[in-house]
Amino acid sequence: MTFEELIPAPARAEGRGPHGEGFVLDASTLLDASPGTESTERWLRSALGAALGLPLAPGVQGSAVALRIDDALAPEAYRLAVAEGGVEIRGGAASGVFWGAQTLRQLLGPEAFRRAPIGSGRQWTLPLGVIEDAPRFRWRGMMLDVSRHFMPKDGVLRYLDLLAAHKLNVFHFHLTDDQGWRIEIKRHPKLSEVGSWRPRSKWGHRASELWNETPHGGHYTQDDIREIVAYADALHIAVVPEIDIPGHSQAAIAAYPELGNTDVVDTSSLGVWDTWGVNPNVLAPTEETLRFYEGVFEEVLELFPSTFIHVGGDECPKDQWKQSPTAQARIKELGVGDEDGLQSWFIRHFDKWLSARGRRLIGWDEILEGGLAEGATVSSWRGYGGGIAAAKAGHDVVMCPEQQVYLDHRQHGGADEPAPIGYVRTLEDVYRFEPLPPELTEDERGHVLGTQANVWTEVMEYHARVDYQVFPRLAAFAEVAWSALPDPAERDFADFERRMTSHYMRLDALGVDYRPPGGPLPWQRRPGVLGRPIDGSPPNV
Numbered sequence: 001m002t003f004e005e006l007i008p009a010p011a012r013a014e015g016r017g018p019h020g021e022g023f024v025l026d027a028s029t030l031l032d033a034s035p036g037t038e039s040t041e042r043w044l045r046s047a048l049g050a051a052l053g054l055p056l057a058p059g060v061q062g063s064a065v066a067l068r069i070d071d072a073l074a075p076e077a078y079r080l081a082v083a084e085g086g087v088e089i090r091g092g093a094a095s096g097v098f099w100g101a102q103t104l105r106q107l108l109g110p111e112a113f114r115r116a117p118i119g120s121g122r123q124w125t126l127p128l129g130v131i132e133d134a135p136r137f138r139w140r141g142m143m144l145d146v147s148r149h150f151m152p153k154d155g156v157l158r159y160l161d162l163l164a165a166h167k168l169n170v171f172h173f174h175l176t177d178d179q180g181w182r183i184e185i186k187r188h189p190k191l192s193e194v195g196s197w198r199p200r201s202k203w204g205h206r207a208s209e210l211w212n213e214t215p216h217g218g219h220y221t222q223d224d225i226r227e228i229v230a231y232a233d234a235l236h237i238a239v240v241p242e243i244d245i246p247g248h249s250q251a252a253i254a255a256y257p258e259l260g261n262t263d264v265v266d267t268s269s270l271g272v273w274d275t276w277g278v279n280p281n282v283l284a285p286t287e288e289t290l291r292f293y294e295g296v297f298e299e300v301l302e303l304f305p306s307t308f309i310h311v312g313g314d315e316c317p318k319d320q321w322k323q324s325p326t327a328q329a330r331i332k333e334l335g336v337g338d339e340d341g342l343q344s345w346f347i348r349h350f351d352k353w354l355s356a357r358g359r360r361l362i363g364w365d366e367i368l369e370g371g372l373a374e375g376a377t378v379s380s381w382r383g384y385g386g387g388i389a390a391a392k393a394g395h396d397v398v399m400c401p402e403q404q405v406y407l408d409h410r411q412h413g414g415a416d417e418p419a420p421i422g423y424v425r426t427l428e429d430v431y432r433f434e435p436l437p438p439e440l441t442e443d444e445r446g447h448v449l450g451t452q453a454n455v456w457t458e459v460m461e462y463h464a465r466v467d468y469q470v471f472p473r474l475a476a477f478a479e480v481a482w483s484a485l486p487d488p489a490e491r492d493f494a495d496f497e498r499r500m501t502s503h504y505m506r507l508d509a510l511g512v513d514y515r516p517p518g519g520p521l522p523w524q525r526r527p528g529v530l531g532r533p534i535d536g537s538p539p540n541v
């Protein structure tokens with residue numbers, strides 16, 4: 001491999017020496033890790049060492065890969081220097097060193113992405129030269145919806161590895177929704193006992209008339225969550241949990257009917273939702289609901305050290321609150337004006353509650369309706385508009401517009417796409433996504449923490465479907481989030497595609513079931529009637 005095959009592209013790379021020469025990693029190569037670089041030392045030994053079949057033992061005498069913290073660099077920046085006598089990775093902080101190690105793995109070739117060596121006698125040669133690199137954005141995220149379809153823990157751990165391989169550093173974990181509650185809450189055990197199972201599921205798109213009659217469910221125990229968070233931490237990935245309020249709550253209401261608007265609907269007969277779309281059953285705006293969710297968030301805070309805690313806030317239909325005498329009385333009593341004010345009241349409450357505990361609230365852009373809570377950060381999903389409004393009002397923003405970076409949306413208009421929903425967003429479209437809209441001034445741009453790709457799983461019944469939707473587009477997204485690319489029209493997509501030739505080999509070695517450039521392989525197609533195109537379908541299904 002050469003310096004010209006990296007994804008995401010580094011800021012500066014300068015190769016040195018005649019082609020074919022380099023530093024060889026072998027059984028005598030040592031790892032010389034300074035204090036503060038232990039996470040990278042462990043990763044190099046366990047992940048890279050396993051792939052290479054080398055011990056990468058600790059030591060300073062002899063040729064070594066040296067890991068150093070360098071205060072002169074920005075925290076996530078790194079400098080990777082490969083010389084005849086050894087390798088040095090300097091990072092501004094532990095995370096920078098780790099991103100440098102990820103680059104080092106790419107330089108060793110696709111076999112370095114396996115879990116064990118294949119064959120024997122392979123020489124592991126690093127090309128000579130220097131790479132200096134730093135991320136464009138500090139929030140480089142992917143959201144995974146494990147509610148619509150549960151992803152067992154091993155799949156989540158694997159996704160964390162895949163994010164790290166692309167230098168992404170935020171995993172937004174969408175843990176609750178109408179179709180399933182996926183996290184154990186000790187105070188309220190029925191959330192996972194009852195709320196994590198549904199008897200059947202809509203098969204495919206919500207307009208489909210077919211049902212999968214197999215019960216679907218699963219949840220993470222608190223120990224599973226601790227393991228996921230610790231694993232992510234070692235990969236320098238922050239896990240941002242999402243507990244969705246006051247909409248997308250039918251699974252919680254199925255478990256605890258008193259959470260719903262019992263004066264307008266018989267919530268005791270609600271099950272966990274079995275179809276897709278926007279659900280009318282939202283939380284009742286009562287003090288009891290607040291206390292219940294404070295209990296939930298208390299356990300969430302114990303499990304997740306992340307500064308940001310996501311409270312959802314999206315797609316909360318107001319019909320039940322309009323009909324409910326209790327909700328109407330609350331509007332008067334609280335003096336919040338209308339139903340939007342009630343939504344805002346929920347979010348403001350948890351904004352204060354989280355701030356008092358040293359955390360920060362983040363929510364989908366509907367939290368702007370009825371007035372944005374003081375400390376809130378906005379995930380701008382319905383386009384750029386919410387993010388622009390929030391940044392102009394001095395709030396932080398994560399740009400994740402569905403028109404550009406919803407990876408559940410199809411990547412080709414063809415009839416054999418396995419998840420034929422939403423906008424067509426090709427690999428090139430994602431590559432030309434620009435997180436910073438021209439409407440923002442330089443100062444306002446400072447409020448854009450970064451960007452995130454979102455993956456909703458209604459039509460992804462199992463892991464391979466997720467892989468297919470996410471890859472290769474996540475590679476393009478990672479380059480947008482990390483690399484200082486020119487304006488969209490000037491981006492060199494042909495060069496990105498050229499580098500993807502190497503990257504597909506890395507994804508093959510990792511066992512990723514990506515969409516090949518020529519379209520789905522026979523087993524990736526959706527069988528039967530579901531293979532028909534659903535043209536003109538609404539975008540968010």
Ligand code: ACM
Nearest residue numbers: 314315364381540
């Ligand atoms: C969303 O896509 N409902 C945030």
